[in-house]
Amino acid sequence: MTxxxxxxxxxxxxxxxxxxxxxxxxxPALRExxxxxxxxxxxxxxxxxxxxxxIHEARFVPFDDDTRLLFATSFDGxxxxxxxxxxxxxxxxxxxxxxxxxxYDGLPDLEAVKKFILSAQxxxxxxxxxxxxxxxxxxxxxRVNRAFQAVLDDPAAAEALQAPALAPLLAEAAD
Numbered sequence: 809m810t811x812x813x814x815x816x817x818x819x820x821x822x823x824x825x826x827x828x829x830x831x832x833x834x835x836p837a838l839r840e841x842x843x844x845x846x847x848x849x850x851x852x853x854x855x856x857x858x859x860x861x862x863i864h865e866a867r868f869v870p871f872d873d874d875t876r877l878l879f880a881t882s883f884d885g886x887x888x889x890x891x892x893x894x895x896x897x898x899x900x901x902x903x904x905x906x907x908x909x910x911x912y913d914g915l916p917d918l919e920a921v922k923k924f925i926l927s928a929q930x931x932x933x934x935x936x937x938x939x940x941x942x943x944x945x946x947x948x949x950x951r952v953n954r955a956f957q958a959v960l961d962d963p964a965a966a967e968a969l970q971a972p973a974l975a976p977l978l979a980e981a982a983d
Contacts, residue, residue, distance in 0.1 A: 813887035814926070816935040820942050821864065822887065823935040826879040826928040828909035835874025838908040842868050845901045859897045862890060862943055868905065877909055879928075882935075884942040888922075895921045956981065 815822045830838055845851055845868070850858045858866070866881035883890045895918045906912040911928070915921045941949065959965045960981065969978065 814929040814931045815887060816932055818937050819940055820884050821882050821937060823932050824881045824883060825930050825932050828877040828928050830875050830877055831908055831910055834908035838870060841904040848901055860893050864943060891922050
């Protein structure tokens with residue numbers, strides 16, 4: 809289903825797809841800015857605490873000999889709420905990337921952010937997900953799972969785990 813803004817939505821989550829033209833000669837500097845983003849806290853491999861907490865995943869892909877840039881992500885909530893959250897964060901790393909694309913003149917305020925993003929955003933031709941939860945729900949499920957695994961590993965819990973009411977939970981944990 810389409811929304812009032814570009815992008816498809818499935819349940820509470822929407823896709824966000826952009827294609828930018830890289831400024832001539834800026835390919836190497838763009839790739840360096842992407843390496844710096846990837847090395848920043850929240851973006852490194854194993855860091856699962858992105859500054860924008862509603863993002864499921866994000867990717868930047870230089871292509872066509874570094875003359876184009878794809879920026880794609882999916883997020884929970886509305887387009888405008890995502891933009892408000894994005895604009896409220898320190899944008900130094902994103903500024904370092906976008907300064908290498910045409911049409912970027914800085915992000916002095918929320919309206920400039922929205923205008924810039926809308927200038928390059930397209931609605932995906934297809935979008936699907938393999939799970940239904942929001943980022944908040946998924947993070948809670950991971951915390952509950954870690955806590956439950958700790959209970960399963962605790963010998964003092966053996967008697968309590970015999971309760972018939974826990975049978976469905978234990979069956980699920982056995983997978």
